[in-house]
Amino acid sequence: MSTTEEAPAAVAQASIADPAPLGLAAFALTTFLLSAVNAGWAKNTSGLDWLGYALAYGGLCQLLAGMWEFRNRNVFGATAFSTYGGFWIGFGLFTLLVHTANKDAGWILLAFAIFNTYMLLFSTQVNTAVFLVFLTLELTEIFLFIGILAGNANVVKIGGYIGIITAFVAWYTSSAGVINGMKGKPVFPVGKPLFDLGS
Numbered sequence: 001m002s003t004t005e006e007a008p009a010a011v012a013q014a015s016i017a018d019p020a021p022l023g024l025a026a027f028a029l030t031t032f033l034l035s036a037v038n039a040g041w042a043k044n045t046s047g048l049d050w051l052g053y054a055l056a057y058g059g060l061c062q063l064l065a066g067m068w069e070f071r072n073r074n075v076f077g078a079t080a081f082s083t084y085g086g087f088w089i090g091f092g093l094f095t096l097l098v099h100t101a102n103k104d105a106g107w108i109l110l111a112f113a114i115f116n117t118y119m120l121l122f123s124t125q126v127n128t129a130v131f132l133v134f135l136t137l138e139l140t141e142i143f144l145f146i147g148i149l150a151g152n153a154n155v156v157k158i159g160g161y162i163g164i165i166t167a168f169v170a171w172y173t174s175s176a177g178v179i180n181g182m183k184g185k186p187v188f189p190v191g192k193p194l195f196d197l198g199s
Contacts, residue, residue: 016071021177023065023081024133028170030058030088031140035163038144038156051092059089076126080119087112106148113141121197128191129173136166 033050036042042049066082091108098104120134140163147155176188 016068018177018181019065019068019072019081020074020077021174021181023062023069023077023085024170024174024177026057026061026065027081027084028167028174030054031137031163031170032167035140035160035167038160039164040157040160041164048095051095054088054092054095059085059092061085062088076119076122083115103149103151106145109141109145109148113138113145116141124194125197127193129169129176130190131194133166133170133173136162136169140166 030050030053033042033053037045037047037050062081063085066078066080066085069077069081072078091105094104094108116134116138120131120138123131123134140159143155143159143162147153147157147159172188173190176190179187180190
């Protein structure tokens with residue numbers, strides 16, 4: 001007979017709230033602010049109204065959402081939110097430290113477009129709303145990096161307009177996550193996964 005108590009085979013982990021609506025909201029707001037500048041809407045501003053929110057909201061809050069997705073064992077959400085949280089922090093620091101208009105941003109956006117391409121493919125496994133976020137973001141990044149590298153302001157402006165659409169798609173997806181999570185049932189539809197890559 002053992003004199004020590006055996007440890008439980010498994011310890012149940014406490015669940016946490018879904019961090020995806022926060023991550024999507026942080027992404028949407030910062031994307032909207034920068035895209036409004038790229039689209040030429042923010043003509044009466046400094047053009048840097050997005051910067052603080054890139055660091056604090058799109059950056060830090062989205063990074064935190066990614067960390068909580070790791071806690072939820074959501075590989076897709078953890079990778080997406082952590083990466084784009086890092087993107088906004090990095091892009092904000094780049095803007096603060098470089099201070100010059102050059103084509104560096106084009107190469108940064110090209111690199112993130114490459115990342116976004118396989119995340120777009122894998123988003124087909126989540127739901128239609130998430131897929132549309134990644135689809136519109138892919139188009140935004142493509143138009144922006146082409147426009148910046150080619151020095152074509154009109155192409156950048158198109159990227160800005162698509163970025164505004166991206167922000168609203170992300171806001172919708174965030175709002176669906178909030179109300180559906182509050183009610184514990186689908187209220188705002190997000191659609192089904194588009195297809196199964198494992199089939």
